[in-house]
Amino acid sequence: MLENIIHSSTGWFHTVSAVLALIFGTTVVLKTKGTTLHKRIGYAYVTCMILLNASSFFLNNFGGFSLFHFFAIVSLLTVLAGIIPAILRVKNWFPLHYYFMSWSVVGLYAALWAEIGTRFVKSENQFWWAVALATFITVGIGNTIIKRKAKQLKLK
Numbered sequence: 001m002l003e004n005i006i007h008s009s010t011g012w013f014h015t016v017s018a019v020l021a022l023i024f025g026t027t028v029v030l031k032t033k034g035t036t037l038h039k040r041i042g043y044a045y046v047t048c049m050i051l052l053n054a055s056s057f058f059l060n061n062f063g064g065f066s067l068f069h070f071f072a073i074v075s076l077l078t079v080l081a082g083i084i085p086a087i088l089r090v091k092n093w094f095p096l097h098y099y100f101m102s103w104s105v106v107g108l109y110a111a112l113w114a115e116i117g118t119r120f121v122k123s124e125n126q127f128w129w130a131v132a133l134a135t136f137i138t139v140g141i142g143n144t145i146i147k148r149k150a151k152q153l154k155l156k
Contacts, residue, residue: 011059014058017049018048018052018111018115020048024044026105028045042101049104053072053076056069078100078107082100082101082103098155106143110138117134
């Protein structure tokens with residue numbers, strides 16, 4: 001059904017960016033917030049996400065602009081909406097930063113399941129159901145974790 005994107009230099013670049021973003025995103029979520037380490041890993045995450053999203057537009061697995069390209073735009077906007085308020089220290093920047101960056105990581109994990117689906121689900125019909133189910137489960141778990149942590153941080 002799908003061409004194996006890892007057989008091109010763009011595919012490799014995209015894959016390496018994704019793996020690094022997963023590592024950095026997970027680390028920054030699990031580590032103490034506001035530290036120098038958090039900021040450094042966070043900037044590495046943002047850089048990887050920008051590279052990941054940009055490279056996605058050079059991949060053409062579905063015959064042109066696809067739903068995955070649309071979500072790459074959503075992902076990029078989410079990352080930017082999370083990092084810009086923190087950099088500029090706009091009024092009430094922390095809740096914006098927390099929610100947008102948290103959802104960015106959740107979206108990255110949802111994208112991971114979609115990518116895994118392209119490798120292991122052969123039927124296109126089954127692929128879309130598998131991706132939808134994995135995405136809903138990931139979003140549900142992410143939502144629970146984000147709300148729980150927001151409550152600990154005393155965010156609304």
